[in-house]
Amino acid sequence: MSLIETQGLTKTYGGRVTALHDLSVSVEPGIIGLVGANGAGKSTLIKILLGLIPPSGGQVRVFGIDPTVDPDRVRAKVGYMPEHDALPPDVSAAEFVTHLGRISGLPRTAARERASEALRHVGLYEERYRQIGGYSTGMKQRVKLAQALVHDPDLLLLDEPTNGLDPAGRDAMLALVHRIGTEFGISVVVCSHLLGEVERICDSLIAIEGGRLLRADRISAMTEVSDVLAVEVSEGTEELAAALTGLGLTPQVDGRLLLVPLDHDDTYDRILRAVADLDLPLHRLDQRRHRVAELFAPRETADV
Numbered sequence: 014m015s016l017i018e019t020q021g022l023t024k025t026y027g028g029r030v031t032a033l034h035d036l037s038v039s040v041e042p043g044i045i046g047l048v049g050a051n052g053a054g055k056s057t058l059i060k061i062l063l064g065l066i067p068p069s070g071g072q073v074r075v076f077g078i079d080p081t082v083d084p085d086r087v088r089a090k091v092g093y094m095p096e097h098d099a100l101p102p103d104v105s106a107a108e109f110v111t112h113l114g115r116i117s118g119l120p121r122t123a124a125r126e127r128a129s130e131a132l133r134h135v136g137l138y139e140e141r142y143r144q145i146g147g148y149s150t151g152m153k154q155r156v157k158l159a160q161a162l163v164h165d166p167d168l169l170l171l172d173e174p175t176n177g178l179d180p181a182g183r184d185a186m187l188a189l190v191h192r193i194g195t196e197f198g199i200s201v202v203v204c205s206h207l208l209g210e211v212e213r214i215c216d217s218l219i220a221i222e223g224g225r226l227l228r229a230d231r232i233s234a235m236t237e238v239s240d241v242l243a244v245e246v247s248e249g250t251e252e253l254a255a256a257l258t259g260l261g262l263t264p265q266v267d268g269r270l271l272l273v274p275l276d277h278d279d280t281y282d283r284i285l286r287a288v289a290d291l292d293l294p295l296h297r298l299d300q301r302r303h304r305v306a307e308l309f310a311p312r313e314t315a316d317v
């Protein structure tokens with residue numbers, strides 16, 4: 014069974030803003046990055062998956078359950094870390110996470126034990142009796158993660174978990190999310206506008222832009238080899254480009270590289286011959302891999 018399945022999912026706010034447009038996606042278990050620039054519709058999708066807001070059209074299932082019909086059953090299986098926090102400053106993390114465990118339906122003692130365990134998993138065990146108001150941003154993000162874990166969910170939905178963190182804090186949070194996804198056997202959907210971040214820790218990606226699906230696939234499939242050869246010589250790049258053109262190839266200069274489409278069976282041989290004829294020092298000759306960033310239009314890649 015798919016973890017998440019949507020069919021033609023659409024969401025309009027107030028009949029004017031279309032946040033999701035005809036989104037059909039089928040997600041298998043694992044660590045999944047949900048990426049897109051700010052405003053792409055990521056939070057809207059997460060809220061629909063949780064049954065917090067209804068879609069305007071289309072179908073949605075989480076573990077085969079329709080969150081628009083049975084949100085409680087979905088939420089029993091799903092932990093949610095919201096993007097923004099509303100953490101009470103004057104209670105301890107232990108009290109807060111226990112309280113949310115109680116709200117999830119855990120008995121008092123079980124909620125207390127699970128809260129301690131969740132806080133230990135996120136690295137806050139020693140600090141768990143301190144008031145949240147005195148915590149750093151990174152610690153507050155960890156409290157949000159612990160409360161998402163407290164009821165032992167099968168799926169975590171994390172909305173921008175690295176928000177507000179410095180580079181070291183971001184790395185630590187990503188490592189933690191990766192550990193939860195791999196060691197605990199929980200599936201995780203990590204929402205982010207920073208493609209480079211999620212690419213590092215995810216098995217698959219759902220890329221959306223302007224509420225539409227760009228692509229949903231395993232990262233390994235997105236970075237397959239392309240039909241372009243990258244050639245790098247330590248000197249004589251322009252000379253080589255001219256020679257390759259003379260041999261019927263169509264090289265393009267890309268910084269220090271020449272990118273040559275694999276149009277002919279003997280493209281490799283033609284390049285090697287030209288390099289040898291010009292007696293140039295060959296530094297590199299390999300088939301280029303696609304990059305995940307190619308998913309997004311050039312104007313977006315700086316942001317995602």
Ligand SMILES: Nc1ncnc2c1ncn2[C@@H]1O[C@H](COP(=O)(O)OP(=O)(O)OP(=O)(O)O)[C@@H](O)[C@H]1O
Nearest residue numbers: 026030031032049050051052053054055056057058
């Ligand atoms: N309650 C709302 N009422 C009206 N428009 C909304 C509402 N919530 C979101 N939108 C709009 O819907 C679009 C998608 O927003 P959404 O928050 O889902 O995007 P996002 O990818 O999560 O971006 P961000 O990371 O900035 O939150 C945006 O144009 C946003 O302005």
